[in-house]
Amino acid sequence: MACSPSTPDDILPPPLPExxxxxxxxxxxxxxxxxxLRLTIIRKLLLESEAYDHTCGWFGFDRPKSSLTHHFKAxxxxxxxxxxxxxxxxxxxVRTEDVDERFPGLLDLVRAWDASPTRR
Amino acid sequence: MACSPSTPDDILPPPLPExxxxxxxxxxxxxxxxxxLRLTIIRKLLLESEAYDHTCGWFGFDRPKSSLTHHFKAxxxxxxxxxxxxxxxxxxxVRTEDVDERFPGLLDLVRAWDASPTRR
DNA sequence: CGGGAAGTACGATTCGAGTCGTACTTAGCA
DNA sequence: TGCTAAGTACGACTCGAATCGTACTTCCCG
Structure with a gap:
């Protein structure tokens, strides 16, 4: 539930509609x-984020900002x-707890995803 | 591996390109x-087929045949x-062995899917 | 041998997703 | 106070997916 170890929920900005x-x-x-791209976003959040939330820029995608907005919104x-x-x-x-509760194992598939691009 | 208990693979018609x-x-x-619809197809095959393969008609969908062809092809x-x-x-x-091998747990999500909400 | 059934092939149409440019909003800061 | 950066809002465009009708093929079976 906690967003970061030292930041209780009650002083966080409220979540956007979800x-x-x-x-x-x-x-x-x-x-x-x-x-x-969206698979990459989720996977990167799952594997590389260290207890902190991340901005669009953190991912380092070479796409227009408006495209990223679109995918994050989706x-x-x-x-x-x-x-x-x-x-x-x-x-x-990632809403790991909610997703794990409803669809156990789904996020493991994303974690295990072989992201290598042109794998044929 | 076997398609049905009493039917060895070598006398089956060859699979379509996959x-x-x-x-x-x-x-x-x-x-x-x-x-x-496609989620329903997979789920029904997983839960209700008893060691036999099934035709489009077996599912009982009230859709034009050409639509069904489209989804089965997908x-x-x-x-x-x-x-x-x-x-x-x-x-x-369902290619359960292949899918389980590459994406373990994925078919379980389909089996557990609650197909009831809001018919579309 | 001919009718009917299973399913495809093809094409038209609609509709929404992806993509991105541009303009805009807002917070932080020098 | 005004610049800059993060991100949104909006709109245009493209492209492919979904839908379905119609015509066709092919096999089975009476």
Whole structure:
């Protein structure tokens, strides 16, 4: 539940609108993950984030900002990530507990995903 | 490996073109499952088929045949099902071994899927 | 041998997702 | 106070997926 070890929830900015845990839909989640870039976002958050939420810029994608907004929004509306506004920055983290509760094992698939691009 | 208990592989019709196990892509699989109808197809095959492959008609969908062809083709090209031609009929089964090998746990998510909410 | 059934092939249409440029908003800061 | 950076909002464009009708092929079976 905690966002970072030293930051209790009650002083965090509120999350942006997101579906309730019981409203998560497998088909919608699958659709959100049917894209290599978004798969990469989730995987990187799962494997490389160290207890902190991360901004779009942290990922280092070479895409226009408006494209990134689009994909992060898709992930948030599918219920895969939670986003909070910190001043100018919008930081994201995976909703691991909610997703694990509803779809156990799904995030493990993303963790194990072989992200190598042209694998043929 | 066997298609049905009493039918060795070598006298079965050959499978229609399908991706090799090592070519299965998680993003493509996710895309194939990002659809309630296709999710239903896989789930029904997993839970209700009893060691036999099944035709399109077995599912009882009230959709035009050409639509069904489209969805079964999508599932086959994603590597989720294997299809064989029996005379006029084209029978399908889930490639459980291949999918479990590459993406363990994924089919469990489909089995556990709650198919009831909001018919689309 | 001919009718019917299973399913495909093809094409038209619609619709939404992905992509990105540009303009805008806002917070921090020198 | 005004610049800069992070990110959004909006809109245009493209492209592919979904849908389905119609025509066709092929096999089985009476």
């Amino acid at each position: 579906p309730a845990p019981e409203d998560l839909r497998l088909d919608v989640i699958m659709g959100a993950l049917a894209d290599p 992930l948030r509306e599918a219920g895969l990530i939670r986003q909070r506004q910190y001043g100018l920055e919008r930081r994201s983290r | 991706p090799a196990p090592e070519d299965l892509r998680l993003d493509v699989i996710m895309g194939a499952l990002a659809d309630p 599932l086959r090209e994603a590597g989720l099902i294997r299809q064989r031609q029996y005379g006029l009929e084209r029978r399908s089964r």
